[in-house]
Amino acid sequence: MSQPYHIPVLLNEVIESLCIKPDGIYVDCTFGGGGHAKAILGLLGSKGKLLAFDQDDDSKKNLPDDKRLNFIPQNFRHLKRFLRLNNITEVDGIIADLGVSSHQFDEAERGFSIRYNAEMDMRMDQRQSLTAFDVVNTYTEQQLHKIFEQYGEVTNAKTLARKIVEVRNTTSLKTINGFKNALREIVKGNPNKYFAQVFQALRIEVNDEYGALKELLQQIPSLLKPGGRAAIITFHSLEDRLVKNFFRKGSFDETEENPFFNNEALKELKIITKKPILPGDKERKQNPRSGSAKLRVAEKT
Numbered sequence: 275m276s277q278p279y280h281i282p283v284l285l286n287e288v289i290e291s292l293c294i295k296p297d298g299i300y301v302d303c304t305f306g307g308g309g310h311a312k313a314i315l316g317l318l319g320s321k322g323k324l325l326a327f328d329q330d331d332d333s334k335k336n337l338p339d340d341k342r343l344n345f346i347p348q349n350f351r352h353l354k355r356f357l358r359l360n361n362i363t364e365v366d367g368i369i370a371d372l373g374v375s376s377h378q379f380d381e382a383e384r385g386f387s388i389r390y391n392a393e394m395d396m397r398m399d400q401r402q403s404l405t406a407f408d409v410v411n412t413y414t415e416q417q418l419h420k421i422f423e424q425y426g427e428v429t430n431a432k433t434l435a436r437k438i439v440e441v442r443n444t445t446s447l448k449t450i451n452g453f454k455n456a457l458r459e460i461v462k463g464n465p466n467k468y469f470a471q472v473f474q475a476l477r478i479e480v481n482d483e484y485g486a487l488k489e490l491l492q493q494i495p496s497l498l499k500p501g502g503r504a505a506i507i508t509f510h511s512l513e514d515r516l517v518k519n520f521f522r523k524g525s526f527d528e529t530e531e532n533p534f535f536n537n538e539a540l541k542e543l544k545i546i547t548k549k550p551i552l553p554g555d556k557e558r559k560q561n562p563r564s565g566s567a568k569l570r571v572a573e574k575t
């Protein structure tokens with residue numbers, strides 16, 4: 275049997291939290307295999323609308339033939355702009371299920387997975403020029419150190435960055451195997467776990483995942499109708515912290531606890547999930563990739 279494109283995570287929880295109105299307008303920022311999108315369409319009536327974004331051309335093959343659905347093959351960081359192009363200024367709900375799809379991981383030549391040998395690519399959007407190869411071959415030691423430390427929580431990020439800069443003039447880091455072999459001697463602990471963290475960091479950088487997430491979050495308050503909801507699924511702590519802080523305080527800053535702090539977004543969003551919603555045991559067992567998922571929901575006041 276062929277692999278499913280992607281199994282939607284926290285599907286019921288997302289759908290319940292969005293409180294879908296049959297004639298509402300919804301946005302799925304991360305269409306992927308269309309699992310969440312299809313469930314939303316299932317609850318929309320003939321006047322309802324769903325706008326779905328995905329920057330990966332491969333996701334188009336999952337589009338159902340449905341007049342209520344409008345697919346926008348763009349980065350969700352341009353959400354407002356593309357909604358406006360479709361004459362939409364306000365919506366009833368927004369979902370984003372962040373990161374990469376199983377399809378992207380499982381397609382060897384996309385270069386996301388340490389399980390295969392392929393070129394160091396890792397672009398979700400293949401129209402973009404920056405690849406993982408460019409990152410490891412052109413970034414400075416300091417830049418690489420920061421990426422591995424912040425985005426991968428790699429224990430010896432500094433040593434790793436130094437080693438990459440040392441070997442890259444004499445050793446080809448073009449392929450995944452070439453990259454792994456060149457760094458074999460500095461691996462700490464379990465090599466699969468180690469390289470998974472290194473690859474996570476490179477992927478986040480190549481796709482500017484945090485930059486795009488921040489821009490998306492900043493557009494949410496002004497796009498939601500009063501009572502409209504945003505549901506965001508994250509897969510690692512730094513990402514979750516951005517969503518948590520923004521939903522709570524309207525800012526990304528950890529230290530901004532000033533009671534006199536006045537921010538429009540703060541007044542505009544009410545947090546619905548004081549604690550994040552996590553997958554239950556059954557979902558974790560059926561879909562191990564759901565393991566680190568966290569869902570946070572906010573409502574426009």
Ligand SMILES: C[S@@+](CC[C@H](N)C(=O)[O-])C[C@H]1O[C@@H](n2cnc3c(N)ncnc32)[C@H](O)[C@@H]1O
Binds near residue numbers: 283348486
């Ligand atoms: C985890 S999958 C979503 C799966 C989907 N919810 C489903 O049920 O099949 C994430 C998808 O979002 C896309 N994506 C990630 N970041 C994006 C961004 N900044 N802009 C547009 N699409 C993005 C990826 O290409 C991928 O297809």
